[in-house]
Amino acid sequence: DAVAPAAAQRLERQSPGQARLSVVAGNVRELLGKLEKIVDEGFEEVQAKPQRVALVLSSQGAAAGSFATFRLLQTLASSASEEEHQPWAGLKKNVTSTSPVFQESYGRSFEAAAYASLLGAATAFLEDLGISPVLICGHGYVGEVAALAAAGAIGAAEGMALAAKGSMDNSGYWPPCVPVASSSTGAFTERPRASYFTSKMQEDNDLRPSSVAGLVSAAKAANCTAVMEVCIGPAFVSASLRAIELEMKQIAASIGPPADGRCVSGDAAQRAILEAAASLFTAGGVVNFARAVGSGPVSWLPPRPLAPQLCWPGNPAAAERTRREEHVDAFHAQWAPAA
Numbered sequence: 001d002a003v004a005p006a007a008a009q010r011l012e013r014q015s016p017g018q019a020r021l022s023v024v025a026g027n028v029r030e031l032l033g034k035l036e037k038i039v040d041e042g043f044e045e046v047q048a049k050p051q052r053v054a055l056v057l058s059s060q061g062a063a064a065g066s067f068a069t070f071r072l073l074q075t076l077a078s079s080a081s082e083e084e085h086q087p088w089a090g091l092k093k094n095v096t097s098t099s100p101v102f103q104e105s106y107g108r109s110f111e112a113a114a115y116a117s118l119l120g121a122a123t124a125f126l127e128d129l130g131i132s133p134v135l136i137c138g139h140g141y142v143g144e145v146a147a148l149a150a151a152g153a154i155g156a157a158e159g160m161a162l163a164a165k166g167s168m169d170n171s172g173y174w175p176p177c178v179p180v181a182s183s184s185t186g187a188f189t190e191r192p193r194a195s196y197f198t199s200k201m202q203e204d205n206d207l208r209p210s211s212v213a214g215l216v217s218a219a220k221a222a223n224c225t226a227v228m229e230v231c232i233g234p235a236f237v238s239a240s241l242r243a244i245e246l247e248m249k250q251i252a253a254s255i256g257p258p259a260d261g262r263c264v265s266g267d268a269a270q271r272a273i274l275e276a277a278a279s280l281f282t283a284g285g286v287v288n289f290a291r292a293v294g295s296g297p298v299s300w301l302p303p304r305p306l307a308p309q310l311c312w313p314g315n316p317a318a319a320e321r322t323r324r325e326e327h328v329d330a331f332h333a334q335w336a337p338a339a
Contacts, residue, residue, distance in 0.1 A: 020048045022278035024271060048284035051249070054224040055125065055133040056183065056215065057118045057150065059111075059142035061233030065256035066113035069232050072255070072269040073120045074099060087294050090127025094156070095120045101157055106164045111142050114232055115163035118146035119156065121230045121255050121273060126150065129277045130288035135222045136176075137215050139183040139229075139237050141197070141204040151176035153191060166194075166201050179222065183237065186214035187221065212240045224248055226283060228276060232256035251279045 021043060025031035062069075076088060077095035098116045106112035125131045136151045138144030142163045149159035153176040161167050174191040181187040215237070219227060226249040229237045235252035242250065253276035255269040274292070281287040 020282045020284070022282045024274045024278050026267065026271070046283070048282065049225070051226045051280060051283055051285040052222065052224045053131060053133040053280065053285060054135040054137055054215070054219045054222065054227045054248075055122065055131070055147075055150075056137045056139055056227060056229045056237050057122055057143045057146045058183075058229055058231040058235075058237050059114050059118065059138075059140035059146070060231070060236045062114040062117075062140070062142065062231070062256070063110050063233075065232050066110045066117060069117040069256040069269065070102070070113045070120075072257075073117055076267070076270050077120070087292055088124065088128050089291075091120055091124040094123040098156060098160065101160055106160060109164040112160050112164040114142045115146050115149075115160055117232055117255065118143060118230060119149050119159065121253070121269070122146065122150040124273050124292065125228070125230070125277065128292040129273075130286065130291055131228075131277065131280065132286070133178060133228075135181060135187075135218055135224060136178050137181040137183055137218060139212070139215070141200045144182050144200060145197070147180055148176070148188075148192070151178045151180045153180055153188075162197060166197055179218070181214055181218035183215040184211040184213065187218040212237055212244075216241075216244070216246060219248065226251060226280065226285065228253065228280060230255065230276075249283050251276050251283075 021038070023031060023034050025034060073091070073095055077092045095116070098119065102112055102116050136147045138147030145154070145159050145163045148154045149156050152173050154162065179187055227237070227241060228251045229235050230253045231237070232254070233256060235254055238250045238252045241248070253272045255272045257268065277287045277289070
């Protein structure tokens, strides 16, 4: 196929400022349409710089869409392979391990569904896309549990029991592989005790708004330059950070269905993950798209302002970089997947 379904096409526009442009498309027609829009309207050229990322897992507002979100991730995982170096292998492994536990014991718990969704999405960013955060932060009770599990501070199965029922054992490791923080209280200096989660669960039950003061302090202490929020409902954390005018790049990946009930395609979660990763890449972050969507084929664009009918199709591994100027219809005929 010319472009894999829901592939993330990475397009670099070489310039003295080392700017980057990233476009996510599900097929060639959508890709060309977005490129034509960029050519017609232009884009803001921002110099790409290395990024220190704080990954935030937010469960605020997740109740309505948690079950649907987990089904979206299960659908994505069902089409993936657990073999190493295959697209979405990390997500596949995580969702495959959590699905039986969820269905057998916590199938009616939206907290468990939200936890499984956030942990699965975190795995996609960390393992499949190769993003290495310097801080993992939880927002909301379930978000904090998912953040601790993503960092290895608690086991995945323990995390689901903790999210659903508030019960915990002693699985996991401390200190974690990545510093972990609560958006309200800041960085954890020790493994949280059961009493801490009891109070946090009560806060969620009382519908108290979650603060982001702890996230801000922890992110500044870690010298973060970007905050990537993974959420199921609205991006509350990003909205709060914009309100206080925090000088860090803010990226949001809402992996759940729209709050207004609109029908969405089955690749909604995948697209949200890829678009967030593309935004990070554009800012200068390190992202390995090949581990998520495969390594090719690749269309090489010219090192000058983009032209809608100019491309270098070919396999770079085989030194096939032939310049061709083709009409859009001819390009579709040669490179578009067969219907």
